[in-house]
Amino acid sequence: MLQNVATGATLFQPGDRRTLYRIESGALCHYMLWSDGRHDVIEFAFPGDIVGLGHLSYHVSTAQAMVDTVVSLVSDEEFESASDRDDRLSFRLASAVEREFEHLRDKSLSGPGHVPAAARVANFLLALSAMNTPEGRDPREISDDITAGFVAEQLNMSIEKLGAALLLLKKEGAVRETPSGLRIIDTATLQKVADAA
Template structure:
């Protein structure tokens, strides 16, 4: 499929340490540490579609929803960015996606032009960005398959496993730092279906949901993997 508009990467994870033989690739981490910090309230936007692409942002704390506004006004979340992720990278002069905090957080702000100039002169960094772009495209394709071909249980199971790989410090626990409506917008479900499906997985003794609904314990990861239709 050919794209008629510049493709903007929702978030890219760049390793902080310099790899052997890749001189200068650690400069990004050093620059990010000295970049200014912007505090965010829940639901506050980092940037919106159509805004000039002046800065690239690294998530310092919290979770950021990356989404596209459809022609009928509905929101479609593409992914969630976590601490360490870069958001706002792209080929165009304007953002074609929006980024909104799901909870209180912080981002570091770095000049987009400066980062692009650094990548042009640093082959190691450019390769890392290329690999990260490939990983991002693979994740997007997985999402398309999940939404287009899987049922609610499969979609939610896939989402919980993705959170486990991405965010959980405890391999058996994931934190839902977003609203049920955010999860619904990512998976192409309704809020009610997300809640019912979580309850169904709990009844199946695959997961436990703590009071408040923000922490999920994965009780049977092999079964959850099976349900995800992976």
């Protein structure tokens, strides 16, 4: 199915449900807008390029048409097949996941005085989960290699606040402790707490 995107129109933006697109004709500017107002251009996409990569269920970046552009939807199966033929796609996917991690971290750190600690911790755990996908690893497992001190430092909060936030997330049924670290039990609840930011 083909979709026309007029010059200057947005194909996707942060918060839109994740969809993969192939550029059939035209060109897109793909960029990030950070909480401090910075714009970072990720790439310029041309015919044959696939955009919209990532692991979160929603986009964290924006794709805007530089000229009249035509795109087609790319299924997960088509993407897997294309990844097998093109190593660049794997690298681009890894870069997209890193951007998602930075987006969630940026979101959790922006306005720390105004964002509840539990929401900041939930965003951080979601970011770690998105990054924690080596072969054979469960993305819901947060290894105990990641210390409380490291997390508190990353989130600019005290160990006591971190402990209270984790306790709240446990009470909500979003996470639980395991012998190997922390396990995300209910991603939807964790996302709901994170969205309170």
